[in-house]
Amino acid sequence: MKPGRSALVIIALGTLVVLSVAPLVGPRWIDPCILWKRENPLEARILWDIRIPRVLVGFLAGMGLAVGGTAYQAMFRNPLASPFTLGLASGASLGAVLAIHLGWTKLLWGTPAVTLCALMGAGLTLVVVYGLTRLRAELSVATMLLAGVAMSFLNTSLILVLQYAVDPVRAFHAFRWMLGGLEGTLGYRDVLWLAPVVVAGSCIVWVLRRELNLLSLGDEWAAARGVSLPTVKTLILFVTGLMVASIVAHCGPIGFVCLIAPHISRQLVGPQHTRLVPAAALLGGAFLVISDTVARTILAPAEIPVGVITAILGGPFFLWLLLTRPLSWEWVP
């Protein structure tokens, strides 16, 4: 068995362990034997209605963010690119902040208005970035990146204006939203929302693995091997863009997962997207589940925003990787 393949199996097993242990951990440890002994209905309800859906949402969100990061890093040939670079997170934040300031708290089709506005903000940003890129003759990734950074700044400054101009209570509420978190998860509504989007998006990215391999070598090489650049780039942009937009709309802009999971995966299974995409998906999901478990446990009953935890856990680890290992595309078997 190739070293990359055995690493992938180990990652899968590790993820399984994380997924089965995480729901048991919390302010109160739940003994797994309640699954077969029906003697503690309260704990069973906490497990089934609160912890398991939350772990599932965390896993789906982490998975989608990591897959999005992997795809964007290959397409932009830049190890620091992520869907966040294109302004998706700031677009979602702008939508959410706007909804919070306007006091829209109603549910629309069973979904909070804040989530829908965040989704629309991210979607609009994506369309604007794509439109700006299309103005130039070829679908250049450099133009796309610059358009994304520009939109990011624009969105951020609009958020700052809103935050400065309005009611401080709502401003704090909006600020809390922007830190990202999974504490809004109750029951299986979010799972049902995210699962189809994330699973379908990740599958499409995996189907495009050969294109991603070639795109990471540059446009000229990819086109010469027969990759239809405009079609493939547009597909990647919108599929991963919509996937990340739905995640951010539900959980807020949780940073670092889409950078760190692909990097670590590349070190473990190599740069081939056949293995890299599933490895990043599993690691991203497991990483966010672990971070969220820490976030809801260490200061219980209070919660730390999970975005803070991913940064605190992720940042130093990332630096350690950068400083102790050759640059992350490196993989010598």
Added chain:
Amino acid sequence: MAILAVRRLSFAIAGQTILENVSFELDRGEFVAIVGPNGAGKTTLLRCLALVYRNWQGEILWLGRPAKSVGQREWARFVAYLPQEERVDIPYTVEDFVLMGRYPHGSPFSPPSSQDIEAVREALELTGTWSFRHRVVRTLSGGERQRVMLAAVLAQQTPVLLLDEATTFLDFRHREEVQRLLEKINTQRQVAILAVTHDVNTAALFSHRIVALRDGQVIFDGPPATFMQESILQKVFGFRPLLVAHPHLGIPVIVPTRGGGES
């Protein structure tokens, strides 16, 4: 019928004309060198032929079929393009990288077929890269790397190869080896080769025909022996070289001179 025909091809980037009314043909199994001074539009011509650029004017025909009616993937089954050496960091192993050349023949829903595996093995053996197929491309030396690049293009198994300066930056031994390899592919498998180079001597010795570009226009199209004349070289390069007959082949070749020279 010519396998690949170019008719009145023109191409401009940002209003600047790079190619102007370029016409020539490539027959099955032919070895044609495209020569010309720097900035003549040689690389751009290959990019147009590989459909890396699609917004040109004029016609590119595959057996009479217009290129613009052919999808990118299908075109890559006709024509394989080896871009000019730029130091791209390639993190993949040699074997994985060469397998990527099979992209136009594969499907995302099935693993590499036995044909793919066979094509890769053949390309690796032909280029003498089989022994280091498990190494990572970025760790190879220049000569090894260029042979791997060639293997990736050969694995594509197309009737036409477009090569951009495939041997220019190699030392003379490796250049000789790669040239012989190209000759072998050309004669044994009837693969037509269109090779861009500014190494006029190599072009004269190895090709059947030379097409010379200057300022985006074809100013010569004919056999090497006709091309290697002072007057024509002067017209193409704006410089009168010293020509000496090759001791074995009789074709005139350019020899370097120094400090004003005796010419």
